[in-house]
Amino acid sequence: MTSPTGEIYRVDWLPGTDILHGTCHCGAEHTAQDPIEMWEWMLAHPEGHAPQGHAPQGHRS
DSSP states (O other): OOOOOSSSOOOEOTTTTSSSEEOOSSSSSEEESOOOHHHHHHHTTTTTTOOOOOTTTOOBO
């Protein structure tokens, strides 16, 4: 998905699971089973996001 400002958001489905893996335009990553939770996380930028290597609890970088 590309936002109106040209930012790229990517969501991949992990085959064989119910897990979605999202990557924000800033490089932050997140996993979730619920697509709504995933999009809310992405669209809440910058809340809940941190630069790679400095991920808050519950987020993967």
